[in-house]
Amino acid sequence: EAGVAQSPRYKIIEKRQSVAFWCNPISGHATLYWYQQILGQGPKLLIQFQNNGVVDDSQLPKDRFSAERLKGVDSTLKIQPAKLEDSAVYLCASSPVGQGYNEQFFGPGTRLTVL
Amino acid sequence: AQSVAQPEDQVNVAEGNPLTVKCTYSVSGNPYLFWYVQYPNRGLQFLLKYITGDNLVKGSYGFEAEFNKSQTSFHLKKPSALVSDSALYFCAVRDDTGGFKTIFGAGTRLFVKA
Numbered sequence: 599e600a601g602v603a604q605s606p607r608y609k610i611i612e613k614r615q616s617v618a619f620w621c622n623p624i625s626g627h628a629t630l631y632w633y634q635q636i637l638g639q640g641p642k643l644l645i646q647f648q649n650n651g652v653v654d655d656s657q658l659p660k661d662r663f664s665a666e667r668l669k670g671v672d673s674t675l676k677i678q679p680a681k682l683e684d685s686a687v688y689l690c691a692s693s694p695v696g697q698g699y700n701e702q703f704f705g706p707g708t709r710l711t712v713l
Numbered sequence: 714a715q716s717v718a719q720p721e722d723q724v725n726v727a728e729g730n731p732l733t734v735k736c737t738y739s740v741s742g743n744p745y746l747f748w749y750v751q752y753p754n755r756g757l758q759f760l761l762k763y764i765t766g767d768n769l770v771k772g773s774y775g776f777e778a779e780f781n782k783s784q785t786s787f788h789l790k791k792p793s794a795l796v797s798d799s800a801l802y803f804c805a806v807r808d809d810t811g812g813f814k815t816i817f818g819a820g821t822r823l824f825v826k827a
Contacts, residue, residue: 602756631815640717640803640817641757654814689756698813699745699764704756 600624602705604690610711616678619708623671623692629653630667631702632675633689641689647673648695677710685712715740717806719818726794727826734789734821736804746787747805747815748778757803763787774798794825 603622611617623630628649633641644663645655649670658665662681667673677684687709691702716739726732738744745764749757761772768780778789787804804818 638819640805640819642817643814646814656814691757698807698809699762701747701759701762702757702815703759704749706754706756 602690602692602703604688604705604708606708607706608709608711610713611680612713613682614679616676617680617710618677619675619688619690619710621673621675621690621705623673623690624703626694627692627703628670628695629693629700630673631689631691631693632665632673633691635687635689635707637686644675680710680712682712685710715806715808715814715816717804717816717818719802719804719821721821722819723822723824725824725826728796729793732789732791732794732798732823732825734802734804734823736787736789736818738785738787738804738806740806740808740810742808742810744787745807745809746778746780747807748772748776748787748789749803749805749817751801751803751820753800760789760802794823796825796827799823799825 630647632644635641644658645665646653647667650667665675687707689707691704693700693702718737747762748760751757763770763780771777801820803820
């Protein structure tokens with residue numbers, strides 16, 4: 599079974615530039631998550647999709663972050679414009695149809711550095 | 714509101730000795746509890762979970778965790794540590810009151826010395 603795919607693996611940009619991350623979840627997984635993991639901290643949920651609908655985006659900074667999940671499969675997370683404090687690893691995860699007790703399967707992450 | 718605490722930034726243990734990584738939680742409803750491990754330059758991997766039933770949960774790589782409702786704890790344990798267990802461990806919690814948002818602890822770095 600193929601795992602969660604993410605690209606790019608690394609990205610370096612200057613502040614005020616824009617950046618986009620892509621995620622392809624495990625086939626058949628209805629729920630998709632984007633997390634931000636700042637160095638020394640645990641992952642923080644940014645947005646959670648159930649199929650292509652948003653379940654939770656309460657911690658997404660909507661003035662600069664946006665995400666979409668077209669056709670309930672792939673997802674893209676965008677930051678525009680980036681700030682220095684956005685430097686972090688962005689993790690995508692997926693799980694089977696959203697029961698709270700299902701574990702999540704994580705991708706390798708995208709390490710973003712904002713200069 | 715949900716919260717998770719991992720009181721130790723780092724745990725050091727000698728190979729062959731038992732290890733414990735601590736986790737306490739706070740939720741409104743009934744908890745679903747998880748442990749994940751993160752190796753360098755890799756995403757998080759699921760180790761084990763508690764949903765209901767037996768308080769002792771067994772997971773991958775010989776790890777187990779004990780759910781204690783009265784102490785609101787879910788400590789990760791292994792009887793005999795391996796050098797290859799050295800990694801970053803995260804405790805996570807969800808509750809059953811809706812939304813199913815997962816809250817992660819700050820992580821505990823486990824260092825196993827040969």
